[in-house]
Amino acid sequence: MTAMSVALAAATPPPAADFSNDTWWIVLIKAVGIIVFLLLSVLFAIWFERKVVARMQIRPGPNVHGPFGLLQSLADAMKLLLKEDMTVRAADKVIYLVAPMISVFASLLVFAVIPIAPEVNLFGHLTPLQLTDFPVAVLYILAAASVGVYGIVLGGWASGSTYPLLGSVRSTAQVISYELAMGMSLVSVFVMAGSMSTRQIVESQTTIWWFLPLLPAFVIYLISMTGEVNRLPFDLPEAEGELVGGYMTEYSSMKFAWFFLAEYINMLNVSAVATTLFFGGFRAPWPLSAINNDMLNHGWWPVLWFGVKLWFFMFIFVWVRGTLLRFRYDQFMKFGWKILIPFALVWIVAVSVVQGVRRFADLSQAQLLGGLAAVLVLAVAAMFLVPERKEQPEPDGPPEPFDAFKDGYPVPPLPGQALPPSPRRRAPVEASVVADGADRTTADQTTAQEEDRG
């Protein structure tokens, strides 16, 4: 508790990263390093996901190519590259081509502001292992994510096909709803850390990682990050059972590979953000951080902690995928708008009020906790005073059977409304004429069915 109180009391922003020693070639090395790291991680992530899901389903998973099947994703990538690159005729050519590029481009942007380690010695220069950092770095991550969605939306639209369009419309709705909850869960971290710079947020977690004091925000972030990257149980934009492949249905070869790449890089991105904002970033876990005067928090050691935490979140993604089923669309929207967002709003207000009281009123720890307990008791008491909502009176009679395709006419009728006969409906006799050479049984059967229906 004392550790928490020290952390909570931090009003002045922690030290920022110092990039003054960087020469142009160091910046170049970092930039290229990030891209190589991401591409290799994606290859590994695909293998990792297939292997872990396989273990969960009690089967071996990829085990043929290379040791432990490690080269499987390389083989898959080569297969994708060598496939025929098709452009569907109904496509809007330029946007169809640009959409996957937008996705990949935006996904590569995020890691620029993720601190992988504090100052390290890079070819004789002392430099933070982070491409850049600025006072609004976390907002920059959100901006990059929101540009990345354009890839999905435009890809679905430009395909000129029904399922991709439905997928992209779903994706728009999904990302807008879940980005709100995600942004709001991050706000409480900003309030506590007193900064929006990634490095400063990491430095603000020296005594306690934010996922403990801000547990509700962390849970909201975990849920919304899964929604943000279209992973199960929120993979509605590419729901195989409903939309074939969603927005990427009409894509093949390299263009499909780009979408695929972007999806996995985005998983790495949101995991890195979760690590940085809630899990202490590159900082060593508690008992290790005490060893030898904080030795494990300096030099190249932090890269290890960052990697372990990153892959912990990647494992959660796979675990969730192996466990949960896809949401129904209406449940998904209801969950986002009626549960996550109000909850996130209440949490922000609570955090801000507590932080404001600490900042502007001179209260001791005991007084503050006592006040919080009193508010909680009052809230629970108030809940008992609110009368329970009356049950809606049931309409008399059984619910009317509702048939969206009644008589082959795909328009939902109003209650009591009689529909005109469908113009596309053919008389049974005509049908037998069309089906040339058919015997009479077809028409007879159809007539019998018509009579059965009423």
Next chain:
Amino acid sequence: MTLSLGALLPAATSLATTGHTSTAEGVLFWVLAPIMVIAALGLLFARKAVHAAMGVVVVMISLAIIYVAQEAPFLGVVQVIVYTGAVMMLFLFVLMLVGVDASDSLVETITGQRWIGLLLGAGLAAVLIGVVVAATAPTPQGLATANEVGNPQAVAGVVFGQHVFALEVVGTLLVTAAVGAIVLTHRPRLTRLIGQKERADARVAAIAEGQVVTPLPAPGVYARSNAMDVPALGPDGAPLEQSVPRVLRIRGQERDISEVHAEVDERTRDRLTGADERRAGLTGIDEERTR
């Protein structure tokens, strides 16, 4: 967009005279400015509504980059999140759903719409010019002074200090608009909502009436035809009526199993056209073939 662009950029350069414009900043401007002008023209002249929307997105993102270069990172990033990420995305959403294109009618649905629009546009222009003049007319303080406490903190000080009333008014206006939209598009429920459990129970109860709980069999006789209008075959070789979509059945567009065989197998078709008392079904045809 073009309007605000034209108004802002000269102001930005004149403000920058208090500091200094580095070569990199100049290069950035001269690279981005033509792109923005072309994209803005694209908004006016693009045939497809989605292309026009893309033009706006390009202008917005380039503008954000220029904001960041002008040491206003908060404004630049928030512009991308709010306008590009949310507002334009909603525009696209509507464009894709409704499918607006050049063939749509341009008749005014609200009388005097054009004049109201012009008036409001003039109002916006007046506000923008006022802001730019207010920022330039007295001696500009320079970015170093403005960002002394850090850019986001300085913006917060201005927004929640000097302009808190305007902010609240705009907030109220937006909430009113949102509530109005919800009220106007609200549709009362005509029938009672049937829950997932009720549906499941009803399906199970319908087993007694001969309905199936499992998904229906897919149409098509594999290796012969996978067409929607051909019924699948059951384990006993009899065609399954339920496998053909109901709409096709009702329209009478369902094909008989014997037709598929007839089409594929020349020999069988000859027999079909010759025979007059032939029964449909695979078993019958198989018998004929074995003969």
